[in-house]
Amino acid sequence: MSSSDGMTCSSDGGDTAACHRRQCSGLTGCALLASEAAAHVARLCRSNPRLLSMLIQEKCGDDANSSRFTHDFKTLADVLVQRLVAKRIGQQFPELEESVYGEENDTIQNNKGEDVTIQVGETVEETFQCLSKALGDDLDSAKSLAESAHKEFEAKDLNVDCYPPEEENLDLEKIGIWIDPIDSTNEYINGNVNSINEYGFHSSGLHCVTINIGLFDKHSGKPIAGVINQPFFEFDPVKGWSGRCYWAYCDGQKSLNSLPEFISCNQELVVTSNSETDEAKAALQRSGYTVATASGAGYKMLCVALGVVKCYALTKDSTYEWDTCAAHSMLASQGGTACHCRTADGPLTYRPKIAGGGVRAHCNAAGVIASRDPQTVDRVHALLQSSMRLQHCSS
Numbered sequence: 001m002s003s004s005d006g007m008t009c010s011s012d013g014g015d016t017a018a019c020h021r022r023q024c025s026g027l028t029g030c031a032l033l034a035s036e037a038a039a040h041v042a043r044l045c046r047s048n049p050r051l052l053s054m055l056i057q058e059k060c061g062d063d064a065n066s067s068r069f070t071h072d073f074k075t076l077a078d079v080l081v082q083r084l085v086a087k088r089i090g091q092q093f094p095e096l097e098e099s100v101y102g103e104e105n106d107t108i109q110n111n112k113g114e115d116v117t118i119q120v121g122e123t124v125e126e127t128f129q130c131l132s133k134a135l136g137d138d139l140d141s142a143k144s145l146a147e148s149a150h151k152e153f154e155a156k157d158l159n160v161d162c163y164p165p166e167e168e169n170l171d172l173e174k175i176g177i178w179i180d181p182i183d184s185t186n187e188y189i190n191g192n193v194n195s196i197n198e199y200g201f202h203s204s205g206l207h208c209v210t211i212n213i214g215l216f217d218k219h220s221g222k223p224i225a226g227v228i229n230q231p232f233f234e235f236d237p238v239k240g241w242s243g244r245c246y247w248a249y250c251d252g253q254k255s256l257n258s259l260p261e262f263i264s265c266n267q268e269l270v271v272t273s274n275s276e277t278d279e280a281k282a283a284l285q286r287s288g289y290t291v292a293t294a295s296g297a298g299y300k301m302l303c304v305a306l307g308v309v310k311c312y313a314l315t316k317d318s319t320y321e322w323d324t325c326a327a328h329s330m331l332a333s334q335g336g337t338a339c340h341c342r343t344a345d346g347p348l349t350y351r352p353k354i355a356g357g358g359v360r361a362h363c364n365a366a367g368v369i370a371s372r373d374p375q376t377v378d379r380v381h382a383l384l385q386s387s388m389r390l391q392h393c394s395s
């Protein structure tokens with residue numbers, strides 16, 4: 001684990017609560033606490049079958065990830081979580097209000113077919129009024145969701161090994177933030193719980209769901225900090241689900257993160273999408289890599305950052321800036337990187353949301369190769385490029 005200085009909390013019992021608040025007082029800390037509030041909402045929506053089934057909606061037109069899914073869905077949890085994270089960041093850092101972007105648009109249709117814009121208000125009552133429009137007559141669900149959207153968390157509530165720096169060297173005017181409120185919505189909707197695979201990660205199921213919050217430099221396009229929260233990490237028959245979260249920070253001068261430092265990963269393991277081509281998988285295998293698949297772009301990249309796998313490779317155009325920004329920041333803080341796969345354009349970059357651009361404007365259109373080890377990125381890039389050239393020549 002790499003950690004910053006000045007983050008230990010006195011155990012004299014004096015002002016512990018204030019100390020915990022202080023520990024997450026920077027922007028990365030704010031995103032980390034917001035991710036925990038978001039995870040709480042995600043778990044609540046998932047635990048209420050009525051709520052979930054009422055509010056699963058198909059994304060249409062420019063909003064849909066049509067290169068990955070024939071039918072792409074969102075839930076109330078996606079929309080509410082995005083609003084909640086944006087609200088909390090905007091409250092603590094008003095300068096950033098216009099610079100927080102998300103995967104989803106803010107509307108959801110209620111059972112009367114009316115579009116409702118989801119907002120997190122200043123008070124629980126305001127949020128309740130909004131959610132009750134979305135949830136029709138289910139006032140109990142609207143009330144519990146509104147309360148949960150306003151629930152406050154402190155650093156001590158987080159399942160994290162160390163806290164982000166209080167002092168960040170950030171020029172807020174340059175910062176943009178991408179939120180993927182629920183990554184792997186399909187697994188979230190299906191709700192399956194699958195056991196861990198032979199490599200030590202989950203190939204599918206609720207464990208692959210993550211909340212990704214990535215900070216980037218609007219001028220250079222570089223990732224700066226990231227938070228990934230995994231809301232469904234552990235299940236206890238009495239207490240239900242609990243999660244875990246990770247953060248990273250790399251402003252070009254200092255690199256800090258809460259990820260494990262020592263890794264004994266399977267050095268030759270590459271994780272990819274269930275939708276990856278047989279040709280790309282075969283090319284990796286011919287070069288000595290073992291190839292495994294998993295759901296969730298954020299989860300796959302988190303597995304790389306945690307050292308469970310060596311590399312994430314995707315030749316397809318099915319991920320977006322909100323899928324990769326948080327995890328890319330983590331890899332960058334570890335000395336690694338995430339690059340375009342099908343071109344020689346180097347690292348992925350991030351841009352503020354383009355009005356009217358639809359999701360394609362923020363697509364990682366040339367695929368992704370990500371690793372903690374830049375040499376692995378180069379090697380996998382070269383071998384996939386040459387396999388794609390061969391395919392091109394023979395077709």
Ligand SMILES: O=P(O)(O)O[C@H]1[C@H](O)[C@@H](O)[C@H](OP(=O)(O)O)[C@@H](OP(=O)(O)O)[C@H]1O
Nearest residue numbers: 182183184185273274275295296297318319
């Ligand atoms: O659930 P949303 O936030 O829409 O994000 C999706 C990504 O955009 C897709 O690229 C992921 O598919 P792959 O991981 O199979 O590429 C997809 O993963 P999944 O379908 O395998 O769960 C999601 O991560």
Ligand SMILES: [Mg+2]
Nearest residue numbers: 180183184323
């Ligand atoms: Mg996603």
Ligand SMILES: [Mg+2]
Nearest residue numbers: 180181182183
């Ligand atoms: Mg998503």
